[in-house]
Amino acid sequence: MKSFLDGLIEGSALLGAVPRGLVYTTGILLACSGVLLLVSLFAGEIVWMERRISGRIQARIGPNRVGPQGLLQFLADGVKLMAKEDVIPSSADRLVFLIAPYIVFTGVFAAFAAIPLGAGLVPANLTFGLFYVLAITSVEVVGVIMAGWASNSKWSILGTMREVAQVISYEMPLAISALTVAVLAGSLNLTEIVDQQQGWVWQWWVFRSPATFVGFFLFFTAALAALKRAPFDLPEAESELVAGFHTEYTGFRFAIFFLAEYAGMFLFSVLTVVLFFGGWHPGVPVSLTTGVGRALSFLVLFAKSVFFISVMIWIRWSLPRYRVDKVMYLCYKVLLPWSVAAMVVAALQVLLTGGR
Amino acid sequence: MSHEPVPSVPQVLGVVAPAVPPVVDAADLARALEERSMGQALRTEELVVNMGPQHPSTHGVLRVVIKTDGEVVTALQPHIGNLHRCVEKIGESLPYYQWLPYVDRMDYLAAINNEHGACIAIERLAGIVVPERAEYIRVILAEVQRVASHIFAMGVYGLDTGAITPFLHTFRERERGLDLLDHIAGGRLLYHVIRIGGVKRDLSPEWIDECHAFLDAVEQRLPEYNTLLLDNHIFQERTCNIGVIPPALAVGWGVTGPALRASGVDWDTRRDAPYGIYDRFQFDVPIAHSGVAGVVGDCFHRHWVRFKETEQAIRIARQALRDLPPGEIQAKLPKTLKPPKGEVYVRVENPRGELAYWMVADGTDKAWRIRCRGPSFSNIGVMTDVARGALIADLVALMGSLDIVLGEVDR
Numbered sequence: 001m002k003s004f005l006d007g008l009i010e011g012s013a014l015l016g017a018v019p020r021g022l023v024y025t026t027g028i029l030l031a032c033s034g035v036l037l038l039v040s041l042f043a044g045e046i047v048w049m050e051r052r053i054s055g056r057i058q059a060r061i062g063p064n065r066v067g068p069q070g071l072l073q074f075l076a077d078g079v080k081l082m083a084k085e086d087v088i089p090s091s092a093d094r095l096v097f098l099i100a101p102y103i104v105f106t107g108v109f110a111a112f113a114a115i116p117l118g119a120g121l122v123p124a125n126l127t128f129g130l131f132y133v134l135a136i137t138s139v140e141v142v143g144v145i146m147a148g149w150a151s152n153s154k155w156s157i158l159g160t161m162r163e164v165a166q167v168i169s170y171e172m173p174l175a176i177s178a179l180t181v182a183v184l185a186g187s188l189n190l191t192e193i194v195d196q197q198q199g200w201v202w203q204w205w206v207f208r209s210p211a212t213f214v215g216f217f218l219f220f221t222a223a224l225a226a227l228k229r230a231p232f233d234l235p236e237a238e239s240e241l242v243a244g245f246h247t248e249y250t251g252f253r254f255a256i257f258f259l260a261e262y263a264g265m266f267l268f269s270v271l272t273v274v275l276f277f278g279g280w281h282p283g284v285p286v287s288l289t290t291g292v293g294r295a296l297s298f299l300v301l302f303a304k305s306v307f308f309i310s311v312m313i314w315i316r317w318s319l320p321r322y323r324v325d326k327v328m329y330l331c332y333k334v335l336l337p338w339s340v341a342a343m344v345v346a347a348l349q350v351l352l353t354g355g356r
Numbered sequence: 357m358s359h360e361p362v363p364s365v366p367q368v369l370g371v372v373a374p375a376v377p378p379v380v381d382a383a384d385l386a387r388a389l390e391e392r393s394m395g396q397a398l399r400t401e402e403l404v405v406n407m408g409p410q411h412p413s414t415h416g417v418l419r420v421v422i423k424t425d426g427e428v429v430t431a432l433q434p435h436i437g438n439l440h441r442c443v444e445k446i447g448e449s450l451p452y453y454q455w456l457p458y459v460d461r462m463d464y465l466a467a468i469n470n471e472h473g474a475c476i477a478i479e480r481l482a483g484i485v486v487p488e489r490a491e492y493i494r495v496i497l498a499e500v501q502r503v504a505s506h507i508f509a510m511g512v513y514g515l516d517t518g519a520i521t522p523f524l525h526t527f528r529e530r531e532r533g534l535d536l537l538d539h540i541a542g543g544r545l546l547y548h549v550i551r552i553g554g555v556k557r558d559l560s561p562e563w564i565d566e567c568h569a570f571l572d573a574v575e576q577r578l579p580e581y582n583t584l585l586l587d588n589h590i591f592q593e594r595t596c597n598i599g600v601i602p603p604a605l606a607v608g609w610g611v612t613g614p615a616l617r618a619s620g621v622d623w624d625t626r627r628d629a630p631y632g633i634y635d636r637f638q639f640d641v642p643i644a645h646s647g648v649a650g651v652v653g654d655c656f657h658r659h660w661v662r663f664k665e666t667e668q669a670i671r672i673a674r675q676a677l678r679d680l681p682p683g684e685i686q687a688k689l690p691k692t693l694k695p696p697k698g699e700v701y702v703r704v705e706n707p708r709g710e711l712a713y714w715m716v717a718d719g720t721d722k723a724w725r726i727r728c729r730g731p732s733f734s735n736i737g738v739m740t741d742v743a744r745g746a747l748i749a750d751l752v753a754l755m756g757s758l759d760i761v762l763g764e765v766d767r
Contacts, residue, residue: 058524154405158748161426230518231590237518240752242411318584320591321518323749324427 031123035112043262044074049306050262050313057317077255084251089152092248096150101249101256103143108260110136111267116191118280118298119289129190130182133271134175137226140260141167144235144245147257151248159244162324163235167226169328173335174222180215180339180346181205181275194279201283206276211346216276218339220308223268225327227261230316234324265312269305277304402430409438413516413752416762418736420751427747434736439766447726452478452552452693455723460546462730463764465508466707468501468537470764471550473704476631477713478552480702482695487684490554491633492676497537497549499673500567503574504533505707506614506666507581509759513659514585516756517594522584529577532570539563552693554686564677571670578666586660595659596650599742599754603653609741610734613709614665615758618644618657625705637675639668655757662759692721708732708759728767732760 005027009015015023048063048071055062063070088097114129116122126132141164148160184205185193197204206216225232236244246257273279280288280297288297322330403424408414417438423431443462447455459474460467472494479486486494511526534544540557541547549556559567585591601611606619616623624641626634642664644657651657695717703712709731718724735758743751 054521058521059528060524154403157403158405158424158427233518234749237749240413240749317521319519320514320585320588320594321749322590323594324747326593 028123032113035117035123036109038117039109039112039263039266040259042266043259044078045071046262046265046309047077047258048073049309050316053310053313054317057314081255082252086251086253087248089248091152093150093152096146097248098253100143100147100150101253101260103146104140105143105256105260107137107140107143108263108267110139112263114190115267115270116194116274116279117270118301119294121294121298122191125191126189128188130178130188130193130275133190133267134171134178137264137267138167138171140264147249148245151245153248155242155247156245159235159237159241159247162237162241163228163245165324166232166234166327166331167228169331170222170225170232170335173218173331173339174226176336176339176343177215177218177222178271178275180209180211180342183343183346183350184209184212186350190274190279194274194281197278198281198287199285201278203281204276204278204283209346209349211342211349212276214338215342215346216272218335218342219275220272220311222331222335222339223272224312224315225331227264227268227312229265229312231319231322232327233316233321234327237321265309266305269308269312270301272308273301273304407751413756414762415512415755415760418755418760418762418765420739420755422743422748422751424748427749429743429746429748429751432740432743432751434739436733436736436762436765439762441763441767443767444726444728447723449722451721452482452695452723455726456551457546457548460548461763462728462767463706463708463711463732463761464545465761466501466505467546468497468550469505469704469706470711471548472498472632473702473706473711473713475550475552476704477700477702477715478693478695480700481698481715481717482552482693484553484687484689486554486687488681489558489683490685490687492680493555493559493685494550494632495634495637495676496559496567496673496680497540497547497555499669499676500533500536500570502669502707503571503666503673504530504537506662506669507574507578509707510581510585510659510662510666513756513759514591516752517585517591519584519588519591522581525577525584526581529570529574532573536563536567536570539566551686553689554684558685559680564680567673567677571673574666575670578663582663586656586663592649592656594749594753595655595757598650598655598750599746599757600651601653601738601742605738605741606653609738611709611738612731612734613706614661615658615709615735615738617642617665618661618757619653620644625703625710629703631702631704634672636679637672639672642668655753658757658759694719694721703729706731708761708764709735711764730764730767732758732762732765733767736760736765 005024009020009023051073052062052064052070063073066072066076088094111133113124114122114126114132116125144163144167145160148156148163181193182188185196187193193205201207205212207213228235236246241247246254249257280301282288282300287293288300405422405424406419407422408419409417414420419435419438421433421435422429441461443458446458456471456474459470462470507526508530511523511530514520514522537547537549538544540559540563541549601615601619603619603621606616606621611619612623620643622641622643625631627639627641642661644652644661646652648660649656697717697719699714699716701712701714703710705711710729711731712729714725714727714729715723716725739754739758743754746754
C-alpha cells in the first residue's frame with residue numbers, strides 16, 4: 001500500500017505538494033472503504049446466490065423479482081431489516097448486546113486487510129498475512145460470546161456454548177492444515193504464496209504435494225465448521241436452538257450478523273483459492289501484473305472463489321446437521337490428527353528436498 | 357347394537373404391559389454429574405428450558421419443559437392442550453351428520469383417515485351398509501392420504517435433523533396427492549368427503565389415471581428421498597441408536613403405528629383387526645429388523661418403517677384402483693339419523709397409529725358420548741422415558757421420529 005502511494009506521490013505534482021501523512025491517511029481510508037464496500041456487496045450477492053442455488057436444489061425458483069434475475073434482492077432485504085424495530089430485550093445487558101454484532105463484523109472484515117484480491121490488489125501486504133488472517137477471524141468468537149451472554153436468553157446461551165466449543169476447536173485443524181502450504185512455500189505472506197503458483201495448473205499448491213492435497217480437504221472442512229455452515233451449523237441450529245446466539249437480535253443488528261456470516265464465506269473461499277488453487281493465476285502461464293491484467297487477475301480470483309462458495313452452498317442444502325458431540329469427535333479425532341500428519345509430511349518434504 | 361370384540365395389542369402378542377422401567381436412574385445421573393463437576397470446584401446449575409409452544413421443531417404447539425445439564429437433557433415434561441378444540445364435546449351437541457367436518461381437524465395431515473374411522477363408527481351404530489364402490493373409493497382415498505402423510509413426515513424429519521431440501525422435495529409430491537384429493541373433495545387439507553353411508557363424489561376415469569400417475573411418481577421418487585436421508589451417513593449418525601423404544605416400553609405406553617412397528621412389534625390394525633374392506637388386499641406390514649442400520653426401536657427405524665409403509669400404501673391403492681367395482685356410492689339414509697341405543701368402539705390405522713372412536717348412542721340424533729383415542733397422544737408420552745439422558749439434538753430427532761400432530765393430541 002505504502003509503495004503504491006509513494007508511486008502516486010512521485011508521479012503527481014499535485015499529490016507531491018500535499019503533506020505525505022495526509023496522502024497516506026486518505027489513501028488508507030479510501031482503500032478501507034473500497035474493500036468494505038466491495039466485500040459487503042459480494043456478501044449481499046452471495047446471499048442472493050445461496051437463495052437462487054437453494055431454489056434450484058429444492059425445485060423452486062428463488063428470488064427473481066428485484067433487479068435483473070433478483071440480483072438486487074439483498075438491497076430490498078437490507079432496507080426491510082433496517083426498517084424493522086431494533087428490539088433490545090429488557091433483561092439484556094444493554095451495552096454488550098448493542099456492540100456485539102459490530103465485533104463479529106470487525107472480526108471478519110478486518111481479515112480482508114491482508115487478503116490479496118488480485119495481483120497487487122492487497123490493502124496491506126503483510127509478511128505474516130496468513131497468521132494475521134487466522135488470528136483476526138478468531139475475534140468473531142468474542143462477539144458471539146458477547147451476543148449470546150448479553151441476550152440473557154437460554155437458547156442464546158446454548159447456541160453460544162456450542163459456537164465457542166466448535167469454533168475454537170476447529171481453529172486448530174484450520175490453522176495447521178493452512179500451515180502445510182506455508183511450510184512448503186516457506187512464507188506466511190499470501191502474495192508470495194500466490195506468486196509461487198504461477199504457471200500451469202500443476203503449479204498450484206494443492207497438486208504439488210500429498211500433504212497439501214490432503215490439507216485442502218481438511219482446510220475446507222474446518223473452514224465450514226469455523227464458518228458455522230451446514231453440516232456444522234450447530235450454533236444456530238434452527239430446529240434445535242431456534243436461532244442460537246442471535247435469537248434475540250432483530251433488524252439492523254441481525255443484518256450485521258448475517259452480513260458477517262456471508263463475508264466470512266467469501267473470506268474463506270478466497271483464502272482457499274489463495275493457498276491451494278493458484279490465487280489469481282488462471283492455471284496457464286500468463287502474466288497478470290499490468291493494468292488490464294490486474295483487473296483480469298481479480299476476476300480470475302473471484303471466479304475461483306465463487307466456485308468454492310457454490311460448493312459450500314451445495315453442501316449446506318444437501319446434508320443433515322451433525323450432532324454436537326460428533327462435531328467435536330470429528331475435530332479432535334479425525335481432522336486434527338490428519339492435519340498434524342499432513343504438516344509433518346510437508347515438513348519432511350522440505351527437509352528432504354529443500355522445499356519448493 | 358354391538359360389535360365383535362377386537363383383541364388388544366397386548367392380548368395378541370401375549371405380553372403383559374409392564375411397569376415402565378426408568379431408562380436412566382436419576383440418582384446415578386446426579387452422581388455422575390457431581391463427579392464431572394469435581395465436587396465443589398465448579399458450581400454447575402441445571403437449566404430449565406421451555407421448548408415450545410413457539411419452537412420450530414415441536415410440530416405445532418407442543419410445549420416441552422426440559423431440564424438440561426449443558427446439552428444433556430436430564431428430565432422433560434411435555435405439556436399439551438394448547439390446541440384443544442373440544443372435538444369430542446362438540447360431537448355430543450351436534451347431529452351425527454354435522455359432526456364429521458370436525459373430525460378432519462384432529463389429525464389435519466390425515467383427514468381422510470379420521471373421517472374413515474368416524475363414518476365406520478356411526479355406520480356400525482346405525483347398521484348402515486355401505487355400497488361396494490364407496491368402500492373401494494374410501495380405501496383409495498385413505499391410502500393416497502397415507503402416502504401424502506408419510507412422505508410429508510419423512511421430509512419434515514429431514515428438517516428436524518437439519519436437512520431442508522428433502523422437505524421441499526417430498527412437499528412437491530405430496531402436493532400432487534393433495535391435488536388429487538382436492539379434485540374429489542374441493543379442499544386441500546380438510547375434505548369431508550367420506551360421508552356416513554358412502555362418499556360424497558365418484559371417481560372419474562381421468563382421476564383414476566391421475567391417481568396412477570401420482571402413485572408412480574411417488575414410487576419413483578422414494579429412492580431419491582433415501583439418497584438424501586436414509587442412506588446418508590450424517591443422517592444415520594443422527595438417528596441410529598437414538599431414542600430407542602424397546603418393544604415392552606412401546607406396548608406399555610400404548611405406542612401404535614409406525615413407531616410401534618419400528619420397535620419390532622408386529623401389529624397393524626388394517627391386517628390384524630380389519631375394518632372396511634382391508635381384508636381383501638394383499639400387503640405386507642413392514643417390521644423393523646436389525647439388518648438395516650442401528651438397533652430396532654431407534655429413530656432411524658421409525659423413518660425406515662414409514663418409507664416401507666409408503667410402498668405398501670401404494671400397493672394397496674393400486675389394488676383398490678384395479679378392483680374398483682361399478683355401482684352406487686351412497687347408501688340411502690334418513691334425513692335425521694337416529695341410531696338405536698348402543699355403543700361401539702372402532703379402530704382404524706391412521707398414518708400415525710391406531711385411531712379409535714368410542715361412541716355411545718342414546719337413540720337421539722346426537723351421540724351421548726364420544727371419545728377418541730388419538731395415536732399421537734399415546735406416542736407423545738413415551739418421550740418422557742426415552743429422552744432422559746439424551747442431547748437436545750437427540751430430543752428433536754426423537755420428537756420428529758414419533759411424528760406427532762398436535763391437532764390430534766389435544767383434539
